Amino acid sequence: MISKKEKRLLIEILGCQYTPKVMPYLQKLGIKNEKGKSFSVDSIRMIANGFRENEKVELAIMQLVNKTIKAKKAMALKRKKLSKK
Known part of the structure; x- marks a missing residue:
């Protein structure tokens, strides 16, 4: 089950x-x-x-959150490198 902390992270x-x-x-x-x-x-x-439990969906949602976090960090690094030029 997705915890309240995970839910906040998901929305963030x-x-x-x-x-x-x-x-x-x-x-x-x-x-x-x-x-x-x-x-x-x-x-x-x-x-x-x-309200419902589904381990596969919950895991996929958290994988998407982690993937999005990594993509945002990579984008921030690219922007930082470009702004230094």
């Missing part, structure tokens, strides 16, 4: 409207619901808010 990194970013990532990883369909916006929110 991906923004309040994180589901449009999470949905394609789940599709890219091939993570489907029990019926073999893509997760709905409501399902993703329920999992992220801790």
